[in-house]
Amino acid sequence: MEHRRRRAFLTGILVYWLSSSWVVAVGEQDVTKLPPCNFPAIYNFGDSNSDTGGISAAFAPTASPYGETFFGKPAGRACDGRLILDFIAQHLQLPYVSAYLNSLGTSYEHGANFATGGATIQRPNQTIFQNGVSPFYLDVQIVQFDQFKSRSIDLFTQASAIQHLYQQGARTFWIHNTGPLGCLPVSVMFIRNTEPGLLDPHGCHNAMNEMAVEFNQQLKDRVNRLTVELPHAALTCVDVYTAKFDLIKNTKSQGFMDPLKICCGHHDTNIHIWCGQKANINGSEVVGGSCGNPSAFVNWDGVHYSQAANQWVANHVLNGSVSDPPVPISHACYKHA
Numbered sequence: 317m318e319h320r321r322r323r324a325f326l327t328g329i330l331v332y333w334l335s336s337s338w339v340v341a342v343g344e345q346d347v348t349k350l351p352p353c354n355f356p357a358i359y360n361f362g363d364s365n366s367d368t369g370g371i372s373a374a375f376a377p378t379a380s381p382y383g384e385t386f387f388g389k390p391a392g393r394a395c396d397g398r399l400i401l402d403f404i405a406q407h408l409q410l411p412y413v414s415a416y417l418n419s420l421g422t423s424y425e426h427g428a429n430f431a432t433g434g435a436t437i438q439r440p441n442q443t444i445f446q447n448g449v450s451p452f453y454l455d456v457q458i459v460q461f462d463q464f465k466s467r468s469i470d471l472f473t474q475a476s477a478i479q480h481l482y483q484q485g486a487r488t489f490w491i492h493n494t495g496p497l498g499c500l501p502v503s504v505m506f507i508r509n510t511e512p513g514l515l516d517p518h519g520c521h522n523a524m525n526e527m528a529v530e531f532n533q534q535l536k537d538r539v540n541r542l543t544v545e546l547p548h549a550a551l552t553c554v555d556v557y558t559a560k561f562d563l564i565k566n567t568k569s570q571g572f573m574d575p576l577k578i579c580c581g582h583h584d585t586n587i588h589i590w591c592g593q594k595a596n597i598n599g600s601e602v603v604g605g606s607c608g609n610p611s612a613f614v615n616w617d618g619v620h621y622s623q624a625a626n627q628w629v630a631n632h633v634l635n636g637s638v639s640d641p642p643v644p645i646s647h648a649c650y651k652h653a
Contacts, residue, residue: 352646352647355408355410355488356426357425358408358426360428361457361458364431365431365620367392367393367399367431367433368401368413368414368415369391369392369417369418370417370430371392371434372392372415373419377390377392378390378391378392378393379592380592381592382394382396383395383397384396385397385622386623394620395626396580396622397610397626398412399626400629400630402626403634407634411423411425414427416428416429416464417432417452430458430464432452434449435452435454436450436454437453487548488549491535491551492556493553493554493555494528494535495528495556495557496520496557496560496561496564498523499520499576500619501576501577501618503520504520504521504576505618529557532555539551548651550650550651552639552640555638560629562632564614572614572625575614579607579613580606580610581593581617581618582595582602582604583618589602590618592604611624612624633645634646
């Protein structure tokens with residue numbers, strides 16, 4: 317049994333690292349009857365689904381109406397408000413996680429966010445200006461963390477709580493798989509001739525969802541191997557795909573509109589003006605503005621979920637109901653022996 321101060325990562329592919337006070341082997345007992353874990357910090361790796369301002373700080377800030385629902389202004393998030401990561405931090409009673417690349421108004425006392433919009437796992441072979449792929453891919457995010465940790469130790473050697481936080485290695489991992497990519501409006505909006513079997517009963521692109529399912533299976537297999545390779549780590553694999561697809565299948569009963577409808581932007585048959593952008597159409601300026609009631613939409617801008625949908629998904633993953641092992645995030649520091 318290991319019962320020392322440890323750090324942990326929360327990530328969902330996304331990788332989140334939760335900074336925990338300990339990892340304890342508990343056998344097969346019901347961990348929810350044990351005291352909640354103490355997570356003083358979150359370190360996050362990922363893409364635009366969890367970017368809280370990284371790509372915005374590095375290149376161009378997000379424009380209105382992004383952020384309108386909660387922050388009242390653009391807040392570096394590809395959403396009308398908060399992300400799943402924000403709801404995780406709120407659930408753990410921690411401040412929202414500051415972007416590592418944002419130099420203004422940031423605090424890293426409770427962790428840091430290395431995610432950037434458009435980030436990939438493998439090294440990209442094009443620039444962000446060519447296809448929107450972030451240069452801060454996963455390996456770069458890990459290098460940034462190593463640098464952040466090294467500098468933080470030097471800066472905080474006189475602060476006892478922070479010093480303890482950075483003295484130890486990662487031990488608790490909360491790993492999200494990828495969602496149903498074929499259910500994103502952008503995945504189907506350019507389809508003109510629908511061949512039999514191309515779309516499922518919910519209007520989602522079958523092949524893209526099959527690709528996501530295959531990726532998630534390989535991710536799960538890798539995490540299972542890691543549980544053996546890292547005997548002192550507590551790894552929780554979170555099936556975000558299932559949670560999001562459940563929302564897609566039950567949008568009406570959950571109070572949402574058609575999941576393939578987009579709140580922010582202007583989209584006609586052959587005209588697509590993305591959220592926050594403007595274009596001149598037949599001599600008139602057309603704005604890709606907000607729908608006015610984003611809480612009724614699953615999708616915000618064609619690619620990213622609305623704050624309301626993010627909160628719905630967060631509520632359905634934080635309790636551990638789609639996790640392996642099936643533990644809530646509040647008890648993710650306990651390792652099943």
